[in-house]
Amino acid sequence: MRFARLRPRLVAAFALVAALTSAAVAVGAWFVTREAVLRRAEDDARREARAVLAGAAASLPPSPSPAQVGDALARLKGGFDLVAVAGDGTFETTSISLSAASVPAGLAEPVEAGRVALVRTGRFVVAGGRPEGLPAIYLFLPLDQVLDDLDVLRNVLAAAGAGAVVLSAGVGAIAARGLLRPLREARTAAHRLEVGLLGTRLAEGGGDEFADLGHAFNRMAAALEASLAAHRRFVADVSHELRTPLTALTTAADVLDAHRAGLDDAGTRAAALLVRESRRLATLVEDLMEVSRLDAGAAPMVWEPVDLAALVAAAAEARGWSVVVDGPGGTTLADPRRLDTIVANLVGNAVEHGRPPVTVTVAATDREVTVEVADEGEGIAPQHLPHVFDRFYKADPARPGGRGSGLGLAIARENARLHGGDVTAASPPGGGARFTLRLPRRVAEPLPSGDPTVTTAPQDVVP
Amino acid sequence: MAAILLVEDDPSVREAVAMALEGDGHRVTTAATGDEAVERWRQRRPDLVLLDVMLPGRDGFDVCRAIRAHDQVPIIMLTARSDPIDVVVGLESGADDYVTKPFETRVLLARIKAVLRRQERSPGEPVLRFGDLAIDPAGMTVTQGGVDLRLTPTELRLLLELARRPGQVFTRALLLERVWDYSYLGDSRLVDVCIQRLRAKVEADPSHPTLIQTVRGVGYKLVPLP
Numbered sequence: 001m002r003f004a005r006l007r008p009r010l011v012a013a014f015a016l017v018a019a020l021t022s023a024a025v026a027v028g029a030w031f032v033t034r035e036a037v038l039r040r041a042e043d044d045a046r047r048e049a050r051a052v053l054a055g056a057a058a059s060l061p062p063s064p065s066p067a068q069v070g071d072a073l074a075r076l077k078g079g080f081d082l083v084a085v086a087g088d089g090t091f092e093t094t095s096i097s098l099s100a101a102s103v104p105a106g107l108a109e110p111v112e113a114g115r116v117a118l119v120r121t122g123r124f125v126v127a128g129g130r131p132e133g134l135p136a137i138y139l140f141l142p143l144d145q146v147l148d149d150l151d152v153l154r155n156v157l158a159a160a161g162a163g164a165v166v167l168s169a170g171v172g173a174i175a176a177r178g179l180l181r182p183l184r185e186a187r188t189a190a191h192r193l194e195v196g197l198l199g200t201r202l203a204e205g206g207g208d209e210f211a212d213l214g215h216a217f218n219r220m221a222a223a224l225e226a227s228l229a230a231h232r233r234f235v236a237d238v239s240h241e242l243r244t245p246l247t248a249l250t251t252a253a254d255v256l257d258a259h260r261a262g263l264d265d266a267g268t269r270a271a272a273l274l275v276r277e278s279r280r281l282a283t284l285v286e287d288l289m290e291v292s293r294l295d296a297g298a299a300p301m302v303w304e305p306v307d308l309a310a311l312v313a314a315a316a317e318a319r320g321w322s323v324v325v326d327g328p329g330g331t332t333l334a335d336p337r338r339l340d341t342i343v344a345n346l347v348g349n350a351v352e353h354g355r356p357p358v359t360v361t362v363a364a365t366d367r368e369v370t371v372e373v374a375d376e377g378e379g380i381a382p383q384h385l386p387h388v389f390d391r392f393y394k395a396d397p398a399r400p401g402g403r404g405s406g407l408g409l410a411i412a413r414e415n416a417r418l419h420g421g422d423v424t425a426a427s428p429p430g431g432g433a434r435f436t437l438r439l440p441r442r443v444a445e446p447l448p449s450g451d452p453t454v455t456t457a458p459q460d461v462v463p
Numbered sequence: 464m465a466a467i468l469l470v471e472d473d474p475s476v477r478e479a480v481a482m483a484l485e486g487d488g489h490r491v492t493t494a495a496t497g498d499e500a501v502e503r504w505r506q507r508r509p510d511l512v513l514l515d516v517m518l519p520g521r522d523g524f525d526v527c528r529a530i531r532a533h534d535q536v537p538i539i540m541l542t543a544r545s546d547p548i549d550v551v552v553g554l555e556s557g558a559d560d561y562v563t564k565p566f567e568t569r570v571l572l573a574r575i576k577a578v579l580r581r582q583e584r585s586p587g588e589p590v591l592r593f594g595d596l597a598i599d600p601a602g603m604t605v606t607q608g609g610v611d612l613r614l615t616p617t618e619l620r621l622l623l624e625l626a627r628r629p630g631q632v633f634t635r636a637l638l639l640e641r642v643w644d645y646s647y648l649g650d651s652r653l654v655d656v657c658i659q660r661l662r663a664k665v666e667a668d669p670s671h672p673t674l675i676q677t678v679r680g681v682g683y684k685l686v687p688l689p
Contacts, residue, residue, distance in 0.1 A: 243565055244473050246565040247480075247564040248473065249565075250568070251476070251565075254569070255479065255483050302651065337648060340648050
């Protein structure tokens, strides 16, 4: 699966973009908010501090006693605590957790200098000032609530970010599916072309890049189809053109053969050679024509009820071959000529390349009929087995070609496939070659009308 | 043996086939074009015509129809094309059989022999009558209401085969064997097209045959009129 990697990559990219975006937004928002909230706390603290200092200055006498300071602090305390630090280091506080030591180090100096100063520590905003003749008063505004709120905000932002990532990944997955669908179709179409379905085309709808791809693909497929058609037509034309001179040749050879009594020894041998080779050439041309027809799809089927064992016996007898017909036999609807071609090529192959006896086993089940052609020869080497149905395949290139055209097994297989069946080759150890023809078993369907030119067609005609 | 008109435009094929035919004892007249073929047929009235399909000018089908319009002489088509349409057109033009190039000489000679044999009379065999249809095996004629239907020997032989056993169903394979002498894998279209031609001559309505009926998926039978 080529797209098994592309799809997660798309999904990851979507998720990553979402994660980065939401992280940037969240971090930015958090810092901005935090800064704003803290600044407001500082403003509050400064305002409160001024109020407290003014209050203290108004209510306390110069050089007040610690008790007076304590009372004033208690009175002025609001949503904050207060610490008053006298010049001698003694202090009054409104909270037992605060003391003179709690005052941040940098704050004392400007306060002693008479300014209202402010500093932010971890948990407080601390503001301080020293009214004339009074101790320095420090205001501790707690930030707990603000920090808690900021924590909540941070959590909300993090959750929203995580949600955005998941959502984006989902959108990415859907988008990937939509985007990859044309690619998947292109792959399927390419595969169909690969196996020879040259009429395959892609949809060219829409104006996107995939439509462009579809258009380019279709142009390629059309060119391929046209080129192959031209090629096949050439083969068909060549084969056809060969027929006329070949007819003259074979007939003349036959005439010469008929007059061999009047020839000397060399002449007789030459005549025999001429007859045999012109006949072989005729077979080759005939097979090329058959292959051309099969390639062109111009191979109409003529369905008739066929007794397979009888057909095998007749096919062998008609060609003067000696075979043993074995098995329970079987009948089916088939094209008898094509079946004859298949049987002749399989048995012919066994007769030529194997050793006698050639045994043909015919059997049938409800669903299929099988014809197994077995010989007692050397068998087929494993490396050649997958190629025996290739056109012009020669197991041993050094060995001169046999009497066959080199197309017989390819033709046999094509004809079997026209029936919706197949031919397979096997070579069990210690035995000869085994070729097995399997055809789906069909039963006769009555003719729809009295038209005699309509041949009997089975229900499930192979497309 | 027989006087054969060989119509073939390729000089080499013509010469070779003529030699082969003469070697088998036939007398051969040749023609290279369609017009020449019709001319020779008129002059010589041969026993059999071997007719190439692809001829310059007037093609083999046309020549076949021209001869058939006047004569029931057996005609064997020689075709370089095994295109199924060609074969059917050839048979529908009135040919009795066909041979595909390149053919084996013995196959061609066997076909010629088989076609000629269909003309043999069966002396002594009684006339078969079906309504106003009379089949005379001894005279090799078929008449309907006393009018000669001018069947070709192949059509007549096919009708006779069916008529000798009325009601019996003949498979195409059986008819191919008995009429055309094909013991194995004859072309069933020979039978189908010949039945068509036969019906056109003997049936009142060839598209709704009553005498020669199709038995679905099996073959044909002759049904005697009640």
